[in-house]
Amino acid sequence: MKSNQKPVSGSYFPRDRVRQPDAYTPCYKTSVVRSPHKALISMNNTLSEITGPVFGHSMLGDLDNDMMTNYAAPGETAIGQRIIVHGRVLDENGNGVPDCLLEVWQANSGGRYRHAKETYVAALDANFGGCGRCITDDNGYYIFRTIKPGAYPWPNGPNDWRPAHIHFSLFGHAFAQRLITQMYFEGDPMIPHCPILRTITDQNAINDLIAPIDLANTIPMDARAYKFDIVLRGRRSTMFENRMEGN
Amino acid sequence: MAQKLNFLKESASQTAGPYVHIGCVPNFCGIEGVYPEDLGSRMINDKTEGERITIRGKVFDGTGTVLKDVMLEIWQADHKGLYPAVNEFRGVADANFIGWGRSPGDYTSGEYVFETIKPGIVPFIDGKPMAPHITFWIVARGINIGLHTRMYFPEEKEANAADPVLARIEHKVRIPTLIAERTGDGEYTFDIVLQGDNETVFFDI
Ligand SMILES: [Fe+2]
Numbered sequence: 001m002k003s004n005q006k007p008v009s010g011s012y013f014p015r016d017r018v019r020q021p022d023a024y025t026p027c028y029k030t031s032v033v034r035s036p037h038k039a040l041i042s043m044n045n046t047l048s049e050i051t052g053p054v055f056g057h058s059m060l061g062d063l064d065n066d067m068m069t070n071y072a073a074p075g076e077t078a079i080g081q082r083i084i085v086h087g088r089v090l091d092e093n094g095n096g097v098p099d100c101l102l103e104v105w106q107a108n109s110g111g112r113y114r115h116a117k118e119t120y121v122a123a124l125d126a127n128f129g130g131c132g133r134c135i136t137d138d139n140g141y142y143i144f145r146t147i148k149p150g151a152y153p154w155p156n157g158p159n160d161w162r163p164a165h166i167h168f169s170l171f172g173h174a175f176a177q178r179l180i181t182q183m184y185f186e187g188d189p190m191i192p193h194c195p196i197l198r199t200i201t202d203q204n205a206i207n208d209l210i211a212p213i214d215l216a217n218t219i220p221m222d223a224r225a226y227k228f229d230i231v232l233r234g235r236r237s238t239m240f241e242n243r244m245e246g247n
Numbered sequence: 248m249a250q251k252l253n254f255l256k257e258s259a260s261q262t263a264g265p266y267v268h269i270g271c272v273p274n275f276c277g278i279e280g281v282y283p284e285d286l287g288s289r290m291i292n293d294k295t296e297g298e299r300i301t302i303r304g305k306v307f308d309g310t311g312t313v314l315k316d317v318m319l320e321i322w323q324a325d326h327k328g329l330y331p332a333v334n335e336f337r338g339v340a341d342a343n344f345i346g347w348g349r350s351p352g353d354y355t356s357g358e359y360v361f362e363t364i365k366p367g368i369v370p371f372i373d374g375k376p377m378a379p380h381i382t383f384w385i386v387a388r389g390i391n392i393g394l395h396t397r398m399y400f401p402e403e404k405e406a407n408a409a410d411p412v413l414a415r416i417e418h419k420v421r422i423p424t425l426i427a428e429r430t431g432d433g434e435y436t437f438d439i440v441l442q443g444d445n446e447t448v449f450f451d452i
Contacts, residue, residue, distance in 0.1 A: 012452075013254075014451075015257065015451060015452075016256060016257060017451070019256055019257065019259055020257075020259055020260055020391075020392050021259060021260060021261070021391035021392060022391065023390070023391055023392065025391060028262070028389070028391070030388050030389030031262075031389045031390070031391055032309075032389075033308040033309035033310050033312075033389075033441075033442060034308050034309070034314070034387065034388075034389035034390055034441050034442070035309075035389075035390075035391075035441070035442060036394065036441060036442055036446055036447075036449050037309075037442050037443070037446065038421075038446050038448075040449050040450060040451035041415060041416055041448055041449070041450050041451065042415075042450070042451045043412055043415055043450050043451070043452060044372055045372075045452060046369070046370075046371055046372055046377065046412070047324075047330060047335075047369050047370065048322070048323075048324075048330075048369060048377070048380070048382050048397075049382070049452045050334065051322075051330040051332035051334055051335060052322065052332055052347075053322065053331065053332070053345055053346055053347035054331070054332065054333060055286075061281075061282070061283075063281075064281075064282070070281050071278070071280070071281055090255055091255070092254050092255045092256065092257060093254065093255075094253065094254075094255055103270045103271055103286075104270055105266060105267070105269040105270025105271075113266045113269060114269065114277075114278060115265075115266045115268065115269055115276055116276065116277065116354070117265055117266075117316070117354075118266070129269075129273065129278045129281050130266075130269045130270075130278070131269050131270050131273045131278060131281055131282075132270075133270075133282070167261075167263070167264060167266075167267070167270055169263075169267075169270055169271055173333070173334070175322045175382055175384065175395075175452075176452050178320070178384055178393060179257070179258065179260055179393070180260060180261065180262075180263045180267075180386055180393060181258050181259060181260055181261045182261040196261060196262060197261075199261075199262075199391045200259045200261075202259070204256075205256070205258075205259040206259070208256070208258060208259065209258065209259060209261070230258045231255045231256060231257050231258045232257060232258070233257050234254065234255070
């Protein structure tokens with residue numbers, strides 16, 4: 001934020017619900033009874049929606065963005081293909097979103113989560129917890145190191161498997177921007193078969209969740225890189241808004 | 248051909264899934280030693296100003312079954328109605344209040360709990376007051392995009408009747424779904440129904 005500007009406080013562009021998944025998506029069976037049937041009530045953003053909590057970089061530990069070691073015994077690393085996931089958090093105006101909190105979670109390289117409700121037979125990795133977090137820099141840039149998660153089966157259809165994916169939770173500058181999504185890997189043959197991806201009907205919106213291999217940022221003899229940019233809602237400039245700041 | 252607007256499009260949401268705890272509240276689900284504590288687990292401290300309140304509740308699906316893999320977040324103003332945010336220009340919020348909380352439902356009962364303070368009055372777009380309220384955001388397996396709603400307070404009858412957001416709701420019979428039940432001194436219950444006859448009002452904000 002430039003020091004001679006007030007932080008922008010305009011309301012957010014309306015969410016493009018055509019690009020977003022519907023609540024009721026029978027291909028993803030759990031959504032059938034967990035989806036509101038009545039229409040959402042539209043409302044203009046008030047202060048309650050355009051504000052949000054502040055997360056400081058000082059809360060982060062040194063290994064928070066390194067899932068390869070942040071749960072591992074000293075000197076050990078998680079088993080799996082070593083990868084870097086990096087990119088920018090942008091808003092719909094194309095500006096980087098600084099100070100955005102990203103929290104990520106994923107299965108281990110065999111497709112197994114470290115969770116009491118997990119039932120898949122694949123082995124746990126004693127050196128892999130599965131969580132990471134970071135906060136974007138002044139340009140909206142972030143970076144993680146991890147191992148590539150495995151595909152896993154889940155009870156939906158009789159033979160449904162999730163493509164390899166990393167879950168992302170994003171906290172931008174306002175509660176209106178709050179978003180949880182998933183990142184997929186370029187070339188994964190399970191992507192077209194995934195009922196959870198099929199909750200999105202816009203193919204461009206699906207493509208935007210697939211991270212390409214990034215050879216330019218791959219570290220030779222060490223770790224491949226995938227680039228994943230995420231877009232949060234943008235906001236209007238305040239100049240002609242029917243809102244007096246300070247009111 | 249006209250110029251292109253060149254806006255980007257918001258990334259599509261995907262369900263938080265059943266393992267959202269691993270990323271958001273790892274200590275709660277037994278992944279200890281990575282973060283010192285789960286974010287959003289403490290909203291107040293000894294010095295926070297305002298009336299202490301506890302909000303608890305459950306989230307129900309369309310069959311009346313309690314969700315046991317839900318995660319809720321709340322966002323609210325401090326006791327004077329100021330948000331602890333960088334774009335709060337009306338004053339400086341209580342430094343001992345972060346305004347944001349996160350709670351997973353209990354694995355067995357599904358109950359969520361927030362210990363916080365009662366928020367003050369925040370103005371609507373036109374400057375008129377909104378009734379004291381808390382913004383809720385709900386994610387879970389089977390919810391494709393996070394659901395936004397608001398909790399209002401039952402003792403604020405006059406303020407609720409004048410609230411400009413509640414006034415937007417055409418079907419007045421649904422307004423009680425946004426008003427918590429007061430079960431004791433500073434104790435509130437706010438259940439959320441995802442689907443059905445008593446479906447909670449959710450907002451497209
Ligand atoms: Fe997953």
